Amino acid sequence: MKVNFPWEERPINSSDVIWRYSDNPIIRRNQIASSNSIFNSAVVPFKDGYAGVFRCDNKAVQMNIHSGFSTDGINWEINPEPIVFSPHGNTEVFGDYKYDPRVVFIEDRYWITWCEGHNGPTIGVGYTFDFKEFFQSENAFLPFNRNGVLFPKKIQGKYVMLSRPSDNGHTAFGDIYLSYSPDMKYWGEHKHVMSPTSFKDSAWQCTKVGAGSVPFLTQEGWLMFYHGVITTCNGFRYAMGSVILDKENPHIVRYRTQPYLLTPSTTYEQIGDVANVIFPCASLYDEEKDRVSIYYGAADTVVALAFGRISEIIKYTKENSLK
């Protein structure tokens, strides 16, 4: 594992399973000159350090994704220009906007998925080998969809993607689905994965849920951080939980946290362009040292970092699982 894994020990006196980085947010809203806000962004180990794909809304509040690099996972150089995608083969690619990227290495390249504006939101797909040249493939699904997250390896010979069918506004519902593809072009075998809970059972995730970080394979199955949403009388509030999906049949939920792991309770999570949002998009794992670092957007304005112990998170998820 990396020498320079982003990490900070749990604060003394804290017994939280997940704790925040003490110098959050790690990326501020105007870190590049043109940006209104940088949030809901994804990172991945790359060479000696890390590469990332960042959601940067510019000062016209146009949404786009930018590449960036870091040696320590905390301090980031973000490209002031958005990623330019070349079409993969003779694919026509175009989008009104791009946001909420995820990134994952599969086999020989880094795949990027994001919310692509194409008569409403759907899942854009692209790849890069080097974070310099980028190629865009066909959109995975028909509109309306958001939060497309790929598994880091093929299962049963096929690519696997989680997503959340939506509508064309501030969708007030949302289940997570899983789909297969033989070729990253055609998708099918759609399986239902998980729904919002009842208000009674776990109100923080009773309006909608969406995939967050790229799933990571553990002994118990695929561990993923996801967001759940509650509707308050002042709008939506987004918090974070964890779920463990079956290794072989990853649409089967083995465990899923009834309590949240992280809820908006610091100033940078409670105030910003959209108050009360924690939105995980990536995680880094150091299995040897039993560490995970979670990157999440805060208040639709900045990027923040939180930490945990893999083994503890698995234990907690099992012990506090929804029935």
Add this chain to the structure above:
Amino acid sequence: MKVNFPWEERPINSSDVIWRYSDNPIIRRNQIASSNSIFNSAVVPFKDGYAGVFRCDNKAVQMNIHSGFSTDGINWEINPEPIVFSPHGNTEVFGDYKYDPRVVFIEDRYWITWCEGHNGPTIGVGYTFDFKEFFQSENAFLPFNRNGVLFPKKIQGKYVMLSRPSDNGHTAFGDIYLSYSPDMKYWGEHKHVMSPTSFKDSAWQCTKVGAGSVPFLTQEGWLMFYHGVITTCNGFRYAMGSVILDKENPHIVRYRTQPYLLTPSTTYEQIGDVANVIFPCASLYDEEKDRVSIYYGAADTVVALAFGRISEIIKYTKENSLK
């Protein structure tokens, strides 16, 4: 062509491009003992006569699809029991409800598509060789989708399906898309086909549009009847238009009627379980005699029939096309 093609000449004094059958509706709401209503149904030539797949809502208003047969296309025997699908291969298939079927013969079998209840509406897919045994394949798309209509032959070696991404209620928006599949299992290459118009340009289709009958190949391209919807202060009103899609690149609209071809104006279209609905789901063609017969649901209650001359419809669609 069939000797017994369902047909009636244009009424004297009428200059309408499309005219109604004088003995409409051809299928009444309680034609089978258990039914509340039979509407939005599809037919296809079969052996010496015709076969059909019918939307029958039972008296609990549970939605299902039934097979039926006719020698003349007008008088139908509808099976009192819903179609039972066997899974295709090891596909898991299940649905909370089935409605609004379409049926089309491709290569060696009759494919059926419908709105399948699976955590909300999506496109169910099945097939039969004989209208006795039925097999259900994977759903084509993630929810939420309605009005999946297949082309009657492969294009560029792939199956082609129109559909209308939706939400999980009485969707107040709707564009038609087109998707490709190499195998009827995985779908991709999603193309946008057509949107609702502006209120100013053609108000009858300004809320949403959806594919109707199976496209039919003409000199000018693929001719299809579709529904368009306007939102009045008393709810939705559904009328029917025609569109001609490009032969080779069928997501390209060549002509599309600015005026409707048929709008609710008879009692059986204006009154029923849902007032003011004309919803075409199938058409039969007799090219030799330049005839087309259109089957449409009326007022979400009954099935009705209308007629036209293929050449006149093409001419009208071209001459009255939306800019």
Add this chain to the structure above:
Amino acid sequence: MKVNFPWEERPINSSDVIWRYSDNPIIRRNQIASSNSIFNSAVVPFKDGYAGVFRCDNKAVQMNIHSGFSTDGINWEINPEPIVFSPHGNTEVFGDYKYDPRVVFIEDRYWITWCEGHNGPTIGVGYTFDFKEFFQSENAFLPFNRNGVLFPKKIQGKYVMLSRPSDNGHTAFGDIYLSYSPDMKYWGEHKHVMSPTSFKDSAWQCTKVGAGSVPFLTQEGWLMFYHGVITTCNGFRYAMGSVILDKENPHIVRYRTQPYLLTPSTTYEQIGDVANVIFPCASLYDEEKDRVSIYYGAADTVVALAFGRISEIIKYTKENSLK
């Protein structure tokens, strides 16, 4: 039983459990000079004939209830003036409007319940001994409530009322509850009785349900006709079902029809001030002859009558019961 019980035999060729009176509607919208519409009304055996309480909306569409009398249950003399209530004791009684009455004889008097306008709808309660003098008691519940229906005798020494908690508009939800009172003044021991069904199980009653006719004690329990509502893209549609409640613990549903018994399908039910409404408010029973006559409002405009055999309805309700 009455000689002049309102009755008509089942039409030949019909196998319906419930059938309509051939000369419906029995009360027309402007049967009294001031009325815009007369519907959702209740009747009860009285002396040699019948008395009734009628919802008459006047031509300013102000809602009020009127008394009426009939010798045959079909032809009614309705009082052109609304009922004037004297206060019961020193009760303050007042209401902005009155609608949807029910009437039932308990012990020594005829109790009337209705929807009383008092900062929104709630349940008004009154009584009469002779349908000449009327007294109004305290409202049974806090707003917002509708469809208060009393049982025809005390159970466990207490009065029992069904009702449907609502909101202050065209309520889009609604469960039936049951409450007890020792004295017709204070109410408590509220029990949940039944909810709307899922869309999948019985869509005609998936939006809301409300008590209809006064329950009638049979071998199987209390038989009641109720209304169920579905939300279409053009608004609500009201149909009628039956339910059998436990004799001793009447909040327990023993059987409840999955199919409707009657759905709007005649002109007078499908067209009117509010299209597609069947709303039962009363029934008359002739046990000896195994007959029941059901009075229902049609299209919020007129009163209609339907008939059935008690034994058949019980059988049907049991055999077609929701699981």
Add this chain to the structure above:
Amino acid sequence: MKVNFPWEERPINSSDVIWRYSDNPIIRRNQIASSNSIFNSAVVPFKDGYAGVFRCDNKAVQMNIHSGFSTDGINWEINPEPIVFSPHGNTEVFGDYKYDPRVVFIEDRYWITWCEGHNGPTIGVGYTFDFKEFFQSENAFLPFNRNGVLFPKKIQGKYVMLSRPSDNGHTAFGDIYLSYSPDMKYWGEHKHVMSPTSFKDSAWQCTKVGAGSVPFLTQEGWLMFYHGVITTCNGFRYAMGSVILDKENPHIVRYRTQPYLLTPSTTYEQIGDVANVIFPCASLYDEEKDRVSIYYGAADTVVALAFGRISEIIKYTKENSLK
């Protein structure tokens, strides 16, 4: 007065203040070849007969206004082409659509007002001397507005217009206002005239009200027919009432009917493109014979005619006036 005043006596046995023409509707939906519907139209005495301005929605449901002529006020020749307006002076005039016209003679010409589509609905204004050539002036008001109705003569030296401020959809509120103009170009001195009533007081007009026919000067003041709207669980229902405005200060309501004068209760009013609509746009008066003929749109589909005695209407309006 005209010899050929459109008229039919009150039916025997009727005591209604307003009665319908026995051969309604007088204009059918497809009276001109291109029309989907003709309704909400205005007429005025012209030469030996009558001229009119008609709302004709074509088969693309584009809204426009057409001229027409009649010798008897009942049988109309409607111009198949919409009115073409030349700009008045160097006024820029343009509109996305035109609907719901009114027409009135003032001093030397016929003024036409209508709902003009200009970034949403507002009040278009034009004039003609001969119903051949038409000129369009500046729009009277900022959006959003509908139902602009001019008084037939200047008051205190100024033009006077009633209108109903709206929003950009199926407005669920609406009060009538009155504005003055010295020159038909600049408008001000806006006065509130009347609001919807409470649900309790006169429910048929509790959602919104809008000016209908051109006011007519009587002994008691300006008599006008207007529409009132109630919101049912199936959408809006439009009925007609009358109001008498003060002669000198016409924003002051002297009398206004609590009951409606006409409510949808015939098939052509209850069924059509929008069910349950009565929408008065014009009236003709024969003072000598104490007659008035009211033209109203029915069900947003056809034009119908109703009659009354001026003196009786005034009497009824006074005796049944809202407090």
Add this chain to the structure above:
Amino acid sequence: MKVNFPWEERPINSSDVIWRYSDNPIIRRNQIASSNSIFNSAVVPFKDGYAGVFRCDNKAVQMNIHSGFSTDGINWEINPEPIVFSPHGNTEVFGDYKYDPRVVFIEDRYWITWCEGHNGPTIGVGYTFDFKEFFQSENAFLPFNRNGVLFPKKIQGKYVMLSRPSDNGHTAFGDIYLSYSPDMKYWGEHKHVMSPTSFKDSAWQCTKVGAGSVPFLTQEGWLMFYHGVITTCNGFRYAMGSVILDKENPHIVRYRTQPYLLTPSTTYEQIGDVANVIFPCASLYDEEKDRVSIYYGAADTVVALAFGRISEIIKYTKENSLK
């Protein structure tokens, strides 16, 4: 009165009638290990100190109520486990959730009321003698109801409860009602107490109002602190006012503040799980020293404390009363 009454003098330079405790909030969101937030809670003098019932939402955002104790009313020990209620007699009691408790001593015991989840919110009722053992009675009312507050003694021999009929969501309306019960089981004699104001008269309370603290008998009548709500373009904002109810006929409002007494303007009131909420649930009185301490939930996250002089509050309420 207690030696250890929670109190802090008015800040120098302040002339506010109500002032905040300088060390607010007194209870933090995670004061117990399992809690997401602790707010909207009630306290009562108990033995030498104080007992309380606290709304603790756990980290699954499940709502429940916990007991707690304090010697000074400021520092609280809250039981980490929710209150477990035994049924009173053979009452069936159950609830999906419990929130927003109030507590009051009447005659021989401490009565607790709260919002009980039972097919939507209604008023749960329970009691304790010692804050160790708890008993639950029948729910007072049918759903939907919130903010049930008991008077501290019987009036005319009956228990008296304020409540606010609601709907099943984030209710956008709300009046306060008052009901009587002879036995804490059956409730009736429902009286309307107060409505929201017009936007013009007192906009902070123009959406809804709800009872807050237990009424306290003064010379002028029953003094109560209540919440009022305004709808902004970013959701609801809750502030606090006072009302004085008639001593004998407590549904009669004698005085009610047109201005608020306290509005969200500190960080802990403006930021949290639901921004901009002040929600009073209890108050303590020291008549001798003319002091009142008000406990209120802040931002749906924490509990805060405010102080005032009883005599000044009464004076202010009278002098600034709504007409």
Add this chain to the structure above:
Amino acid sequence: MKVNFPWEERPINSSDVIWRYSDNPIIRRNQIASSNSIFNSAVVPFKDGYAGVFRCDNKAVQMNIHSGFSTDGINWEINPEPIVFSPHGNTEVFGDYKYDPRVVFIEDRYWITWCEGHNGPTIGVGYTFDFKEFFQSENAFLPFNRNGVLFPKKIQGKYVMLSRPSDNGHTAFGDIYLSYSPDMKYWGEHKHVMSPTSFKDSAWQCTKVGAGSVPFLTQEGWLMFYHGVITTCNGFRYAMGSVILDKENPHIVRYRTQPYLLTPSTTYEQIGDVANVIFPCASLYDEEKDRVSIYYGAADTVVALAFGRISEIIKYTKENSLK
């Protein structure tokens, strides 16, 4: 120009076109004893210093406008009593509330416009010569309207006003219009000026836009600061942009910023009675020194100040103009 022009240089290291005053907010929410909040206010040079008209919502959250004076434009004395208007001539003037004032000197007097409550919001108009005596004229427009802003001189001999037609709630749409008046009494020649953008092009202004400061004539045309609104899942967010209107035909937009100039990102803009609001209402210009000072309401709670260089703003607006 004034010696005491309110000004502060751009912070070192900042390259922003607009920068905030370091001691913001300049007016706090309770600067006068009765106020809940003071925001959305307008200032103008007056004598040796400045005069202003301030929106002060009192503690009953009643909205009114107050006069104030300042020698330096930063420290203000605000009159604790609202402005009292005398009627201009025999104009009847009255309003339920007044808010969001603008003020401008034209020819011989200071004109004030504001949002006047008169059956919903519309544009109130008044004037003063000395900020002691005030006169109210006729409202400019019919309801519903907001943000009426006058040009500082007549154009083509007529007064010119910008405004934003609205509805009667928290309007979710809004275009800017321009109207002419010969006399400040009658208004006409309504021109459309600018619309919200598409979500894709400039999301911060995609819901609605409204005129802000009084336009100021530059070489390029009339420079104005305006507000734009985006709808987030937690409500509206208001930011500020600039527009340059054609000198002769001021309804023609020459340049308009695609990026915002200022968006809520300080605590006093992000938190308050309505979070995330920047609402410009006035600006002061010192052409000689190339300075502009912008007054804006922050979070519907306080008044803040920002600065810029006129030449830079013009340059930026041109270079970053929406296509």
